[in-house]
Amino acid sequence: MAPVLEIRDLHVTFRTRDGIVQAVDGVSLDLARGGTLGIVGESGSGKSVTGLTVMGLTRLPNATISGEVLLDGEDLLRLHDDRLREIRGKRIAMIFQDPLSSLHPLYKVGWQIEEAIRAHEHVSPHAARARAIEALRSVEIPSPAEFVDRYPHELSGGMRQRAMIAMALVLGPDVLIADEPTTALDVTVQAQILELIASLQREFHTAVLLITHDLGVIAETADEVAVMYAGRVVEQGPLETILDGPEHPYTWGLLRSIPRLDVPRTARLRPIEGSPPSLIHPPSGCHFHPRCPYVMPMCRSMDPELLPSDADHLVACHLSPTEKRRIWRGLQLEEAAAS
Amino acid sequence: MTALLEARDLVKHFPVTTGVLFNRTQGYVHAVDGVSLSVEPGETLGLVGETGCGKSTTARLLTRLLEPTSGEIRYDGTDITHWSQRKLRPLRRDVQMIFQDPYSSLNPRRPVGTIIGEPLRIHGIGTKRDRRLRVRDVMSRVGLNPEHYNRYVHEFSGGQRQRIGIARAIVTNPKLIVADEPVSALDVSIQAQVLNLLQDLRDELGLTLVFISHDLSVVRHLCDRVAVMYLGKIVELAEPDALYEHPRHPYTGALLSAVPVPRVGAHRARRRVVLRGDVPSPNAPPSACRFHTRCPKAQAVCSELEPPLEAKESSTHLAACHFPLTHAEAEALRAPDPKLVELSRRRSRSRRAG
Numbered sequence: 001m002a003p004v005l006e007i008r009d010l011h012v013t014f015r016t017r018d019g020i021v022q023a024v025d026g027v028s029l030d031l032a033r034g035g036t037l038g039i040v041g042e043s044g045s046g047k048s049v050t051g052l053t054v055m056g057l058t059r060l061p062n063a064t065i066s067g068e069v070l071l072d073g074e075d076l077l078r079l080h081d082d083r084l085r086e087i088r089g090k091r092i093a094m095i096f097q098d099p100l101s102s103l104h105p106l107y108k109v110g111w112q113i114e115e116a117i118r119a120h121e122h123v124s125p126h127a128a129r130a131r132a133i134e135a136l137r138s139v140e141i142p143s144p145a146e147f148v149d150r151y152p153h154e155l156s157g158g159m160r161q162r163a164m165i166a167m168a169l170v171l172g173p174d175v176l177i178a179d180e181p182t183t184a185l186d187v188t189v190q191a192q193i194l195e196l197i198a199s200l201q202r203e204f205h206t207a208v209l210l211i212t213h214d215l216g217v218i219a220e221t222a223d224e225v226a227v228m229y230a231g232r233v234v235e236q237g238p239l240e241t242i243l244d245g246p247e248h249p250y251t252w253g254l255l256r257s258i259p260r261l262d263v264p265r266t267a268r269l270r271p272i273e274g275s276p277p278s279l280i281h282p283p284s285g286c287h288f289h290p291r292c293p294y295v296m297p298m299c300r301s302m303d304p305e306l307l308p309s310d311a312d313h314l315v316a317c318h319l320s321p322t323e324k325r326r327i328w329r330g331l332q333l334e335e336a337a338a339s
Numbered sequence: 340m341t342a343l344l345e346a347r348d349l350v351k352h353f354p355v356t357t358g359v360l361f362n363r364t365q366g367y368v369h370a371v372d373g374v375s376l377s378v379e380p381g382e383t384l385g386l387v388g389e390t391g392c393g394k395s396t397t398a399r400l401l402t403r404l405l406e407p408t409s410g411e412i413r414y415d416g417t418d419i420t421h422w423s424q425r426k427l428r429p430l431r432r433d434v435q436m437i438f439q440d441p442y443s444s445l446n447p448r449r450p451v452g453t454i455i456g457e458p459l460r461i462h463g464i465g466t467k468r469d470r471r472l473r474v475r476d477v478m479s480r481v482g483l484n485p486e487h488y489n490r491y492v493h494e495f496s497g498g499q500r501q502r503i504g505i506a507r508a509i510v511t512n513p514k515l516i517v518a519d520e521p522v523s524a525l526d527v528s529i530q531a532q533v534l535n536l537l538q539d540l541r542d543e544l545g546l547t548l549v550f551i552s553h554d555l556s557v558v559r560h561l562c563d564r565v566a567v568m569y570l571g572k573i574v575e576l577a578e579p580d581a582l583y584e585h586p587r588h589p590y591t592g593a594l595l596s597a598v599p600v601p602r603v604g605a606h607r608a609r610r611r612v613v614l615r616g617d618v619p620s621p622n623a624p625p626s627a628c629r630f631h632t633r634c635p636k637a638q639a640v641c642s643e644l645e646p647p648l649e650a651k652e653s654s655t656h657l658a659a660c661h662f663p664l665t666h667a668e669a670e671a672l673r674a675p676d677p678k679l680v681e682l683s684r685r686r687s688r689s690r691r692a693g
Contacts, residue, residue, distance in 0.1 A: 042526035156617045186389035186553065188614045191597040195613060213527060216599030220606045240603045255601060257531040259560035261583065262600040269560065271531030275496050
């Protein structure tokens, strides 16, 4: 089946006072209908800009965008603003990390959901209200008929995120872009929200593009994973492959640097040394080479292509496949010995 | 051995007022409501809990940035509960804080050398030249380039800024550092660097550390004992391995079961207690056990009688609960055994294939 959303060779740059920021540097991704693609990366990896660009929210005077974003074959990047507005909200919706700043503080929650409906469909205010209440019920908000008359500041963080999800899904979009949807929430609330997104996804067959820095969240939600670093996808594959047999040194570093509840305590953490690169003057060759423990001379000069290492596993690294497997096995043995 | 820091029945209520001119007190936010703990010299005590549980207020009470409504704080055996800020000043040399946000806790208009050296200047330690040398020394100790002495905060990355905050905290050679979410604002790859630094400094300088975080995995990694807070109270206090192996309080169990782990199928292989609803308002906390409104094990007695924080089975494992989790219940909640995960994965794979 054809993917619902295809991103082809996306480049996004921003002109700033300090220079040209290469935020997204040739990203290609497919989102399967009804599936979940997790994009994992740290701040500055370009994961959020990718999501925003799909929504057409980076159409700014200082931005240059190239490539293709195909929704069922229609290129969103070439659409006129009016046509894009018809699609945005109706066929692609987005939720953000901070629900308080995405809700209008002066309007009641119900009114804001009704507005989303009325922007796309000619329905009576009464019918819009009924659908808003129904949407709030579907995100498990208790007594939704009273909830519609509350203002955002009266709600807890979890309730606000539920309201945002209700607003995003009320028109039954094909694609939901969730940009760090649980990062601002406590873990117990995070568990509620992740469960909610998964159950709504099953119900409405919405495809989800989940953007997060948390590999634990990825493990619970995604089928496919793309690891981003400095504007590029460095590794991509099914969830099991990325967590069990990763082949990029950055993915290894990510998995090994976090303290984990599922393994015995270790004496010391193993951080990735150095700091994330500048996107104005990115390192030559492989962007990860200054922090990579396995760097070779060619990494400094030659850009590794994102190439298949296995049927559905793509990796951008100059290390040979046998070498990668040998190193990863070694790292796992080290892990087992430490615990 | 006497505790370096001891808190008994610490209470902090913040008034809720209405009106502009004639403020009328409407009620109180019960931010901290009867917290007792002690920190031994050289120990690292973790305070963990969700938003609004009172962990940051506790930190500010322990360092006497706030004055408690009631209760007692003893530092090195001396009662400092109601000391004035002037009287506390010499003590501030020994007790330092590290804050979460390295962006707002550092003055953007001062060179970092001045920021780090500020505590020395305030306490009148050494000559100007001594101070400069000490600052350079501390900068290289925390992994900053001493040549960046005259740079400004905006020229540093988030991780480096947190190193500046740490340098400022250790420059006076304190005995106790209270760190309030010191790595929460950092990227994961940088978080590990800063945690390792804190650990090294603690071991080398013999620091006593109170480490506050919402992140259970970070607390488990770093701390000798962990206190779990809920709505202004400590509900469980234990050594990390005991706490994570067998949580006694149902809230701790729910919290642990909610942490996602980066392992395929892990969330399907364990039982997760999803707490319904939100944390009740600290303006009017529930009676008796504060967790009874959301607790899966609650009975009538839980809303009538407050459970004391007492030893369960072992003397070092305290919990405040009438019906603590049994071994079997705790087992089901724990981040699962990799073998079990593998089993469940194989099953789901064969289901898919069939």
